[in-house]
Amino acid sequence: MKFSIIIPAYNADKTLNRCIDSILAQTFQDFEVIVINDGSKDKTKQIIDQYADTDSRISAIHKPNGGVSSARNEGLRNANGEYVVFIDADDYIDKDYLESFSKSNADIIICGFKMFGSVSVKNSPFPQLISTQNKINNFICSNISECYCKTPWSKAFKRCLINKADAIFDIRMKFGEDTDFNFRTFASAKNIEVIPTSGYNYYYDDPFKKWILKPEEYSYSIHKILQSIDLTACRETNKAKNNMRDCFFYFYILSLWNTPFFKSLQMAIAYFWYRLFNYTPYSGYLKLRKVSSIIAIPFIKLFKDRQ
Numbered sequence: 199m200k201f202s203i204i205i206p207a208y209n210a211d212k213t214l215n216r217c218i219d220s221i222l223a224q225t226f227q228d229f230e231v232i233v234i235n236d237g238s239k240d241k242t243k244q245i246i247d248q249y250a251d252t253d254s255r256i257s258a259i260h261k262p263n264g265g266v267s268s269a270r271n272e273g274l275r276n277a278n279g280e281y282v283v284f285i286d287a288d289d290y291i292d293k294d295y296l297e298s299f300s301k302s303n304a305d306i307i308i309c310g311f312k313m314f315g316s317v318s319v320k321n322s323p324f325p326q327l328i329s330t331q332n333k334i335n336n337f338i339c340s341n342i343s344e345c346y347c348k349t350p351w352s353k354a355f356k357r358c359l360i361n362k363a364d365a366i367f368d369i370r371m372k373f374g375e376d377t378d379f380n381f382r383t384f385a386s387a388k389n390i391e392v393i394p395t396s397g398y399n400y401y402y403d404d405p406f407k408k409w410i411l412k413p414e415e416y417s418y419s420i421h422k423i424l425q426s427i428d429l430t431a432c433r434e435t436n437k438a439k440n441n442m443r444d445c446f447f448y449f450y451i452l453s454l455w456n457t458p459f460f461k462s463l464q465m466a467i468a469y470f471w472y473r474l475f476n477y478t479p480y481s482g483y484l485k486l487r488k489v490s491s492i493i494a495i496p497f498i499k500l501f502k503d504r505q
Contacts, residue, residue, distance in 0.1 A: 201229040201296055202357065203283045204273030206266045210287035211241040213401070218249055218256070220290035220399075226297040229283075231256045232273045237263025242287075267367035267375050270350070274360065281307075282357050284350040288401040295397035299354040304391035306383060307354040308346055311398040320396055321345070328390040338384060345400075348377050352398040355383055362386050372415040374423050381426035 203221060207214055221231055233246045250258040259272055299307050313319040328337050341347050363386035367375045
């Protein structure tokens with residue numbers, strides 16, 4: 199079997215049909231689908247069971263609510279395919295999504311995506327085969343805050359690579375668990391292929407909607423990602439490791455905008471940009487992030503020294 203598709207689902211009865219139907223419509227049909235109902239309180243369980251009863255390739259797993267990381271881990275434990283593909287229950291894929299992955303034999307295959315919802319964006323990456331650890335590290339540094347590094351979707355991972363890396367989604371991490379998982383697989387990968395397609399459709403809601411974390415939750419997640427960065431850079435020089443840490447802390451400084459005060463400030467400034475310069479609020483938000491990144495640079499070393 200070529201692909202094991204893992205779908206964590208929690209209260210997803212509004213979108214789950216669209217997600218599963220897009221998988222069943224694939225031009226490449228050598229796959230299994232593992233849908234994990236993470237203690238949903240709506241009709242998610244009934245929808246999953248209905249699909250599982252009518253298609254032998256679909257497996258239904260029902261578990262108490264434990265969060266998306268525990269659901270993905272349950273999917274990994276039940277996967278049998280050569281590659282593992284993650285899809286979120288509110289997203290869907292184009293009909294040639296799996297076929298585009300099937301043409302590669304890389305340890306990790308990455309494609310672009312289309313964003314829909316509160317904003318519409320298409321991302322089509324430049325094709326490249328990254329075949330040395332130094333190039334993998336450079337790829338991470340160049341895309342540290344992008345979906346290529348942060349998310350498990352729009353990718354296919356060799357299952358033997360996941361097992362080799364002993365990679366799981368840390369249920370204690372309240373943010374960045376995707377990044378941690380990716381970095382740990384990147385550290386064991388011999389090659390990564392980026393393909394110039396955008397077959398993943400990602401539902402994006404409110405750009406200002408953020409989780410508010412406790413300091414200890416934030417600290418644990420930061421340290422866990424730093425550990426995975428060290429794993430990724432361990433085959434290279436200290437300079438490579440420091441460069442990756444610099445890139446991460448650059449992103450870490452920007453994530454301070456997640457606090458309630460700065461969340462409100464972002465919305466106010468985005469609206470100001472919209473009124474003054476006729477930008478959309480989201481465009482104003484992006485420009486604010488660009489300005490904040492310049493302001494943040496002098497503070498990177500300060501925050502590095504405290505970790």
